[in-house]
Structure formats: C-alpha cells, structure tokens
Amino acid sequence: MMLRIGQTLSSLALGLALATTALPPAAWAAGASDTDQERAARWQEIAKSIFGDRQIAPTDSLVKIDAPARALDAALVPITLTMPNDGQIKAVSLIIDDNPAPYAAKFEFGPAADPTELKLRVRVNNYTDMHAVVETQDGKLYEAKQFVKASGGCSAPMGMSDEEAMKGMGDMRMKFAETGAGKPVEATLMVRHPNFSGMQMNQVTRDFTPARYIDKLTVSAGDQTVFTLTGDISISSNPVINFAFKPDGKPIQVAASDNQGGHWQHSFTPPSPTN
Amino acid sequence: MTAPAVQPRAFSRRSALFGGLCLCCMPNLGRAAESFAMEEVGPGIFIRKGLIADATAENADAIANIGFIIGKNGVLVTESGGSLADGAWLRAEILKRTQKPITHVVLSHVHPDHAFGAGAFVEDKPVFIGHAKLTEALAARGEFYRKRLIDLLGEERTGPVVYPTMTVADTAEVDLGDRRLTFTAHGPAHTTSDLSMIESGSGLLFPADLLFVNRIPSLDGSLKGWLKEAERLKSMGPHRAVPGHGSVAVDLAPALADLIGYLTALRDGTRAAIAKDVPIEKAVDSVARDQRDKWVLFDTYNGRNVTVAYQELEWE
Numbered sequence: 001m002m003l004r005i006g007q008t009l010s011s012l013a014l015g016l017a018l019a020t021t022a023l024p025p026a027a028w029a030a031g032a033s034d035t036d037q038e039r040a041a042r043w044q045e046i047a048k049s050i051f052g053d054r055q056i057a058p059t060d061s062l063v064k065i066d067a068p069a070r071a072l073d074a075a076l077v078p079i080t081l082t083m084p085n086d087g088q089i090k091a092v093s094l095i096i097d098d099n100p101a102p103y104a105a106k107f108e109f110g111p112a113a114d115p116t117e118l119k120l121r122v123r124v125n126n127y128t129d130m131h132a133v134v135e136t137q138d139g140k141l142y143e144a145k146q147f148v149k150a151s152g153g154c155s156a157p158m159g160m161s162d163e164e165a166m167k168g169m170g171d172m173r174m175k176f177a178e179t180g181a182g183k184p185v186e187a188t189l190m191v192r193h194p195n196f197s198g199m200q201m202n203q204v205t206r207d208f209t210p211a212r213y214i215d216k217l218t219v220s221a222g223d224q225t226v227f228t229l230t231g232d233i234s235i236s237s238n239p240v241i242n243f244a245f246k247p248d249g250k251p252i253q254v255a256a257s258d259n260q261g262g263h264w265q266h267s268f269t270p271p272s273p274t275n
Numbered sequence: 276m277t278a279p280a281v282q283p284r285a286f287s288r289r290s291a292l293f294g295g296l297c298l299c300c301m302p303n304l305g306r307a308a309e310s311f312a313m314e315e316v317g318p319g320i321f322i323r324k325g326l327i328a329d330a331t332a333e334n335a336d337a338i339a340n341i342g343f344i345i346g347k348n349g350v351l352v353t354e355s356g357g358s359l360a361d362g363a364w365l366r367a368e369i370l371k372r373t374q375k376p377i378t379h380v381v382l383s384h385v386h387p388d389h390a391f392g393a394g395a396f397v398e399d400k401p402v403f404i405g406h407a408k409l410t411e412a413l414a415a416r417g418e419f420y421r422k423r424l425i426d427l428l429g430e431e432r433t434g435p436v437v438y439p440t441m442t443v444a445d446t447a448e449v450d451l452g453d454r455r456l457t458f459t460a461h462g463p464a465h466t467t468s469d470l471s472m473i474e475s476g477s478g479l480l481f482p483a484d485l486l487f488v489n490r491i492p493s494l495d496g497s498l499k500g501w502l503k504e505a506e507r508l509k510s511m512g513p514h515r516a517v518p519g520h521g522s523v524a525v526d527l528a529p530a531l532a533d534l535i536g537y538l539t540a541l542r543d544g545t546r547a548a549i550a551k552d553v554p555i556e557k558a559v560d561s562v563a564r565d566q567r568d569k570w571v572l573f574d575t576y577n578g579r580n581v582t583v584a585y586q587e588l589e590w591e
Binding site: 066068072073076078080119121155156157158160161173175177186188190192200201238240242 | 416419554556
C-alpha cells in the first residue's frame with residue numbers, strides 16, 4: 001500500500017479540535033494544493049492495490065457519499081453512504097485516499113441487510129478525495145467520490161489518558177427507530193472502543209499509543225447476517241454505525257474483535273413491529 | 276520591544292492565505308501590543324483583554340485575558356499568554372511596573388492560548404501552578420499544539436511546552452505576603468484541567484475559561500461537568516470575576532447566567548436531537564441556534580461544540 005510517508009509526517013502537526021483551541025483551520029494542510037490529476041493518479045494506485053486489475057466504473061445511482069465539505073472535527077467526520085435496496089449490492093468499501101491507511105472500512109452485506117442508508121464516523125488526516133466502491137452480486141465494481149477538507153484527524157490526541165479512553169471498552173448499545181410491520185428497521189450501534197490510530201503520541205513516554213482498533217464486527221438478525229465490517233484506524237473512537245435490517249423477530253447479535261485480540265459479543269432485542 | 280522581530284515566514288505564501296489580508300500592512304505583535312493596555316482591575320492586579328479572534332501569525336495568539344498580581348513578596352502571573360511572544364510581551368509589562376521577582380505562573384488549563392506564554396517566564400524560575408490533570412493533558416496534546424503554533428508563528432515565537440511544578444488536586448493556597456490566592460481544581464468542564472483562583476485582597480474570582488464573556492464558549496471537556504462547575508462557581512462567594520475571554524472584569528452572576536444559558540441550550544438541544552434520532556451531521560446545524568446573536572464567533576464554534584456534546588450525551 002502506498003503510504004506517502006513524507007506527506008503523512010508533515011501533517012502530524014495539523015488539526016485536532018481546532019475550534020476548541022482557537023487555532024484556525026490549516027488552509028495549507030498537506031494535500032490541499034494537489035491537482036485533480038495528482039489525486040486521480042493516487043486513486044488509481046490505491047484502487048489497484050485493493051482491487052487489483054478489476055475495472056471500476058463510475059456510478060451516481062449504485063452508491064452516493066455524503067460528507068461535510070469541510071469537517072468541523074477531523075477526528076469525527078460523519079459519512080452517509082446511500083445505496084439501492086434491490087438486492088444487488090453485495091459489499092461497499094470506503095477509502096479515504098490521503099489517510100495513512102486509506103482503506104477505512106468494508107461492509108459485506110448478508111441476507112438480512114437493507115443497505116439503503118449506512119452511516120459511520122471517520123478520521124480524516126488531510127484534504128482528500130474519499131471513494132465508496134460497491135460490489136454488485138454479479139461481481140462488478142462501481143465507484144463514487146467526494147472531496148473533504150479536514151486535517152489531523154488520525155493524529156489528533158484524545159482529550160483523555162489512554163487508560164481513561166479504554167474505560168468500558170467493548171460496551172455496546174443499540175437504538176432502534178420506530179417502524180411499521182414488515183418494514184426494515186433502522187438501528188444505531190454504538191461501541192465503546194478508543195480505536196487508537198497508532199499516530200497519537202504520549203509526550204511523557206515519547207511513544208505513540210499502539211494502534212488498537214476494531215478490525216472485525218458482525219451484526220446478525222437471528223441466524224442471518226446483516227453485515228460484516230472490516231475496519232481500520234480511520235474509524236473514529238467509540239464507533240457509531242447506523243444501518244437498517246430486515247427483522248424476523250429474533251434478537252440482533254453483535255460480535256466485535258480488535259487487532260489486539262479483544263473480543264466482545266452482545267445481543268439486543270428489537271422492538272416488536274407495530275401494526 | 277521584547278517581541279521578536281517578524282520572522283521571514285510571516286510573509287510566506289501560507290500566511291498570505293489568511294483571510295486575504297495584506298500582511299505587509301499588518302503589525303507584528305510588538306507594534307500591535309502598543310494598542311493593548313493593561314487594565315488595573317484591583318489593587319496591583321493588571322489584566323490585558325485578549326482579542327476576540329482566532330490565532331493568526333499577526334496576533335501571536337494573544338487572544339486570552341492574561342495578567343499579573345503584584346504582591347508584597349513577588350509577582351504572580353494569572354495567565355501567561357498564547358505564545359512565547361505573547362508571554363514575553365506580558366513579562367515586559369511586569370518589568371515596567373515592579374522590580375519584584377516573578378515567583379508564580381498559573382497554567383489555568385491545557386489550551387495553547389493560555390499555556391504557551393509560560394515559556395517567557397522560565398528564566399525567572401517561578402513555581403508553575405496547574406491542575407493535577409494538567410501534566411497528563413499536556414503530555415497528550417502539548418507537542419501537537421506546539422507544532423500547530425509553529426506552523427502559524429514560527430518556532431522562535433511559539434516557545435516550549437511548560438509543565439506545572441506545583442499541581443492542585445483539590446484546593447491549594449499561595450501567599451504573596453500581603454494577599455493570598457486560593458486555587459480550586461475543577462472536574463471535567465471546559466477541559467479536563469480547569470483551575471480557578473480567588474484573590475483575597477480584591478475578592479476577585481479568576482475562573483479562566485470556565486467563564487467566557489462575549490466570545491462563544493468552546494467545549495472540550497464535559498458539558499454536564501461544566502454546568503455543574505458553573506453552579507459551583509456561583510457558590511464560591513465572589514461577586515466579580517476576570518473571565519478567560521471577554522471584558523477584563525465582570526459581575527459574576529449575570530456573566531455566569533449567560534454562559535449557563537448557552538450550555539443549557541447546547542445540552543437540551545443536543546439531547547432532543549439524539550432522542551429524535553437526528554444524526555450528528557444535522558444536529559450541528561440546528562442545535563442552540565437561538566443563541567447565535569448572543570455570542571461572537573458562534574458560526575465558527577457552535578457546530579464543533581455540538582459534535583463534542585453529542586458524543587458525550589449519546590451514551591446517557
């Protein structure tokens with residue numbers, strides 16, 4: 001994977017809670033002045049490293065990315081992915097081109113999924129293109145793109161000690177929106193986890209807090225998978241994911257694991273459908 | 276006179292991006308500082324009003340209310356400034372007024388506009404007073420802030436990260452001979468390292484950024500905690516206070532009422548958004564809008580405050 005080390009290091013200094021510290025956004029953030037051609041070339045390289053030689057066709061109907069043009073908080077950039085719910089979407093990948101680890105997340109949908117709307121929160125380290133790539137059931141790939149202005153989201157220290165940030169790690173909550181009988185249910189999954197990026201430095205020890213992030217998370221409705229998420233350091237701390245599923249009256253199971261061997265399981269009971 | 280000369284980088288292309296201002300005509304802090312005045316808000320207590328603005332290359336991050344107290348035995352710096360340049364300016368103001376040694380420098384919390392002036396006082400070997408949690412907070416963020424400030428001001432005008440040498444976990448007292456300072460370490464509120472102080476001679480409260488006046492409060496600790504600590508400030512006794520931003524001295528009760536009004540609107544609006552499943556990206560544009568006319572820089576900070584509040588309150 002292309003890391004563009006020079007740029008990444010030069011961006012370590014930028015960002016974090018700019019608004020709370022009265023430092024203005026960095027207009028000169030790394031990557032801010034790249035040309036469209038440079039961005040496109042970078043994307044070609046990243047796409048090749050992830051998808052090999054497979055063709056990726058542009059789309060404006062199979063997936064759409066909504067993200068703020070300028071992030072209020074580079075460590076928490078809300079992303080909405082919109083896809084059709086006609087059974088043809090097999091998986092969606094989110095790639096943040098200029099992040100140190102660009103491949104942010106991959107959602108593979110199961111039979112209980114309704115992929116119409118998927119929300120997650122990510123870290124953005126530079127002014128960057130963001131790509132969503134969907135794979136359809138026939139194995140084809142389609143991409144959509146959105147440009148986001150943010151900087152420092154991956155290296156931004158958390159506002160607390162590592163110990164404090166790890167309190168309650170693995171706790172989960174799920175909220176269900178009201179729904180009619182037979183309709184998909186919208187749900188919000190919240191997971192307590194610092195999702196340390198490995199780029200947050202502790203000045204006392206002069207060490208970077210080791211990366212510790214949710215790398216696998218599976219949501220099932222009864223025996224049927226809703227989605228399996230493969231995650232990375234670009235997902236914000238305390239991950240929150242909004243999704244929809246087709247209820248069959250059975251509990252929702254969530255199993256999560258992180259890259260340091262942590263493993264957590266929770267079960268949630270969706271409300272009975274109202275007629 | 277003490278502010279370093281403008282660094283060449285102040286005229287680099289990146290600086291020229293700031294608001295499209297013609298930097299050639301902008302003064303450096305040394306000259307800008309002449310328009311700054313120290314106001315004597317109590318006997319021997321001098322405060323400079325910070326700019327209601329964000330840090331820029333030109334203002335050297337001189338955006339917080341900073342100052343000093345001249346006691347019988349020495350000088351206590353109430354807030355040191357937003358950069359080495361800002362702290363050096365303050366130190367010169369002290370030397371104009373007294374020959375007494377600078378014995379204490381307060382580090383009121385972790386934010387750079389309050390912490391980076393401290394470097395200018397290292398040579399005086401004062402006691403640097405901070406919250407018990409400040410060391411940890413500076414360890415996590417100090418270097419990050421410093422690099423960010425260097426990008427803006429250059430290394431010479433930024434200065435080092437200075438750590439407290441005396442920490443306060445609950446309360447503490449410092450005696451300047453003719454007057455005492457009583458410190459209180461607060462729970463997570465504006466930040467996780469907020470330290471307030473009461474001066475015995477004037478009875479003035481120095482709440483630092485637990486109290487914003489005129490400038491929109493910025494949330495970086497705990498919203499619920501801040502509301503709790505604001506109530507605590509009310510019960511501490513003083514009627515007048517020197518806020519971290521805004522006028523140099525205010526009546527505490529109405530100023531706190533305004534602050535609590537904003538924080539309450541932020542809390543209630545964010546809670547309502549969460550209860551109605553309004554996502555964070557929509558809540559940032561709808562919560563606390565009725566406070567917009569009451570605060571300078573509202574559009575710059577409110578959305579960010581909602582983002583912080585949302586993360587805290589969604590786990591309730």
